Amino acid sequence: MSDSFTVKSTRRHRLHPAGLRAMHWINALAMIALIMSGWKIYNDEVLFGWLHFPEAVTLGVWAQHGLQWHFFAMWILMVNGAFYLAYGLWTGRFRRKLLPIWPREVIATVREALTFKLAHDDITHYNAVQKVLYVGVMLVIVLQVVTGWLLWKPIQFSEAVALLGGFQAVRLFHFIGMAAIVGFLVVHVALALLVPKTIGAMVTGGPIVDDATPEAVPAE
Amino acid sequence: MARSPSPSIFRPKQGVDQSLIEDNKKLVQDINRRGLLRGTLSLGALTMLTGCNVSDTDTMQSFLRTISAFNDKVQEAIFRPNHLAPTYSVDQVAKPPRFNAYYDVEDVKPVDGASWKLELAGLIQDKRPWTAQQIYQLPEQELIVRHICVEGWDYIGQWEGVNLGQFLKRIGADTTAKYVSFKCADDYTETLDMATALHPQTILATKYAHDPITDPFGFPLRLRTATKLGFKNAKWITAMEVTNTFIPTFWSKQGFNWFAGI
Ligand code: HEM
Numbered sequence: 001m002s003d004s005f006t007v008k009s010t011r012r013h014r015l016h017p018a019g020l021r022a023m024h025w026i027n028a029l030a031m032i033a034l035i036m037s038g039w040k041i042y043n044d045e046v047l048f049g050w051l052h053f054p055e056a057v058t059l060g061v062w063a064q065h066g067l068q069w070h071f072f073a074m075w076i077l078m079v080n081g082a083f084y085l086a087y088g089l090w091t092g093r094f095r096r097k098l099l100p101i102w103p104r105e106v107i108a109t110v111r112e113a114l115t116f117k118l119a120h121d122d123i124t125h126y127n128a129v130q131k132v133l134y135v136g137v138m139l140v141i142v143l144q145v146v147t148g149w150l151l152w153k154p155i156q157f158s159e160a161v162a163l164l165g166g167f168q169a170v171r172l173f174h175f176i177g178m179a180a181i182v183g184f185l186v187v188h189v190a191l192a193l194l195v196p197k198t199i200g201a202m203v204t205g206g207p208i209v210d211d212a213t214p215e216a217v218p219a220e
Numbered sequence: 221m222a223r224s225p226s227p228s229i230f231r232p233k234q235g236v237d238q239s240l241i242e243d244n245k246k247l248v249q250d251i252n253r254r255g256l257l258r259g260t261l262s263l264g265a266l267t268m269l270t271g272c273n274v275s276d277t278d279t280m281q282s283f284l285r286t287i288s289a290f291n292d293k294v295q296e297a298i299f300r301p302n303h304l305a306p307t308y309s310v311d312q313v314a315k316p317p318r319f320n321a322y323y324d325v326e327d328v329k330p331v332d333g334a335s336w337k338l339e340l341a342g343l344i345q346d347k348r349p350w351t352a353q354q355i356y357q358l359p360e361q362e363l364i365v366r367h368i369c370v371e372g373w374d375y376i377g378q379w380e381g382v383n384l385g386q387f388l389k390r391i392g393a394d395t396t397a398k399y400v401s402f403k404c405a406d407d408y409t410e411t412l413d414m415a416t417a418l419h420p421q422t423i424l425a426t427k428y429a430h431d432p433i434t435d436p437f438g439f440p441l442r443l444r445t446a447t448k449l450g451f452k453n454a455k456w457i458t459a460m461e462v463t464n465t466f467i468p469t470f471w472s473k474q475g476f477n478w479f480a481g482i
Contacts, residue, residue, distance in 0.1 A: 041372070042372075044371040044372060045369070045371040045372035045373050047372075059275065060275040061275055061276045062275075062276070062474075062475070063370075063371070064471075064474060064475040064476045065275035065276065065284070065475065067370070067476065067477065068275070068284035068285070068287070068288055068475060068477075069275065069284065071287070071288065071291050071477070072284060072287040075287070152482075153295070153298065153481065153482060154368065154482050155303070155305045155446065155447050155481075155482045156298055156299065156300055156303065156447075156481070156482070158303070158305060158306050162306065167366065167368060167374055168374065171372065
C-alpha cells in the first residue's frame with residue numbers, strides 16, 4: 001500500500017468502467033432513435049427530391065410518432081451526453097485516451113491501415129485515426145444538438161438562426177450532421193466487427209488497466 | 221382558482237360531473253404514473269423489435285404523450301413574450317400563400333361572409349357576437365412573417381388584421397386566464413396559451429397582401445401568430461372562448477405536440 005517504488009499514483013480499473021459502458025449503450029439507443037425518427041420527419045417534406053428513406057427503417061407509423069420519438073430521445077441524448085462529457089473531462093479519460101492528436105501520427109496510421117499493417121491487438125490504446133474519429137463525432141453530436149434546438153425553436157432563437165443563414169439553412173446543417181453521424185456509425189460498427197473483442201470489452205468491461213497504461217505503451 | 225365555470229361552446233351543455241373527476245383524481249394520476257413506468261419498460265422491448273412498429277400501441281402512446289406534455293412545459297418556460305419574430309419586406313412575400321389543412325384544397329367549404337358571425341364565450345365581459353363587417357372595421361396591424369409548417373416547409377406571408385391582445389381587451393376578456401380557444405367552420409379546434417395570444421405578433425387576420433383573405437386561407441377570419449407552427453393558425457374561425465380549462469385541439473388529439481411553439 002505504501003510502496004514508495006510506485007512513483008506514479010495509478011488507479012486500477014476496467015478498460016471501460018461500468019458507468020461508461022452504460023452511457024455508451026444509452027447513447028447508442030438514443031442516437032438510433034433520433035436517426036430513425038429524424039428520417040420519418042424528413043420523409044414528410046424532403047430536402048432532396050431523389051431521397052426518401054424507406055418506411056421500414058423509420059421510427060413511428062405516422063408523422064406525429066416520428067416527432068414524439070425525436071423529442072423524447074433528444075432528452076436522453078442530452079442528459080446522457082452531459083454526464084458522459086462531465087465524466088470524460090472530470091476523470092481525465094478524454095485526456096488520457098483521446099489526446100494528444102498529432103497530424104503526423106494520423107497520416108502514419110492511415111498509411112498503415114491502407115497497407116494492412118495496422119496493429120490492433122492492444123485495444124487499450126486508440127490509434128490516431130480513432131482519436132480523430134471519436135473527438136470528431138463528439139463535436140458533431142454537440143453541433144447536432146445545437147442545430148436541433150434552433151430547428152425546434154427558430155423564433156425563440158431567431159438571432160442564432162439568422163447567424164447560420166435562416167431556417168432552411170439550419171435544416172440542411174442538421175441533415176448534414178445526421179449524415180456525418182451515420183457515416184461514423186458505419187465505420188465504427190464495421191471496425192468493431194473486424195475486432196470483435198472490442199465489442200466484448202464494451203459489454204463486460206474488458207481487461208483491467210491502470211490509468212498510466214497508455215503512457216507505458218511504447219510508441220510504435 | 222374558484223372561477224365559476226362558464227358554459228363552453230366546445231362541450232355539450234350537460235357536461236361531465238366535475239365532482240366525479242375530483243373523486244377519481246388520485247386514480248387518474250396513478251394510471252398516468254403507471255403508464256410512464258410501463259412505457260419505459262416497453263422502450264426496452266422496442267429496441268429488440270427494430271423494424272416492428274410499436275409506436276401506435278396505447279402504452280407507447282401514453283408514454284410518448286406524457287413526454288410531449290413535458291415538452292409543452294419546457295416550451296412555455298423558454299417562451300420570450302416580448303421577443304419579436306423577424307419580419308420581412310413586401311417583395312419576399314409568397315403569393316398566394318401555401319395551402320394546408322387536414323383535407324385537400326378542393327374540399328374547402330367556403331364560408332358565407334354575410335351571415336357569418338364570431339361567437340364569444342367564456343371569461344369575456346362583452347359576449348355580443350361580431351359580424352364580418354364589424355371586424356373588418358377594426359384597426360389593422362400588418363404582419364410579414366415566416367410561416368413554418370411542422371412538416372418542414374416555410375414561406376413568408378403578409379397578413380393584416382386586428383391584434384388579438386387588443387381585441388381581447390376590447391371585449392373585456394380576462395387576460396389572466398390560461399387559454400384562448402377557437403372553433404372553426406370545418407370543425408377544427410385550436411387552443412392557444414395566453415402568453416402567445418397576447419404576443420405582439422398574434423393577430424386575427426382578415427387580409428392577405430392587402431386583399432381580403434380568400435376561401436382556402438380562412439375567409440372571413442383566421443388566426444395568424446408568428447410564434448407557432450402553421451397548424452396552430454386556425455382558419456374559418458366561428459367562435460372564440462377564453463378559459464382556464466384546456467380544450468384538446470384537432471391535432472393534439474392525434475398526438476401532435478400541443479404547444480407547437482417555434
Ligand atoms: C437535442 C437534439 C435534437 C433536437 C432538438 C432535434 C430537433 C429536430 C427538429 C426540430 C427537426 C425537424 C426539422 C424540420 O422541421 O424539418 C429535426 C429533424 C431531423 N433530425 Fe433532429 N434534433 C436533435 C438531434 C438529432 C440527432 C442527434 C440526429 C441524428 C443523428 C437528428 C436527425 C434528424 C433528421 C435526419 C431530421 C430530418 C431532417 C429534416 O427533414 O429537416 N436529430 N430534428
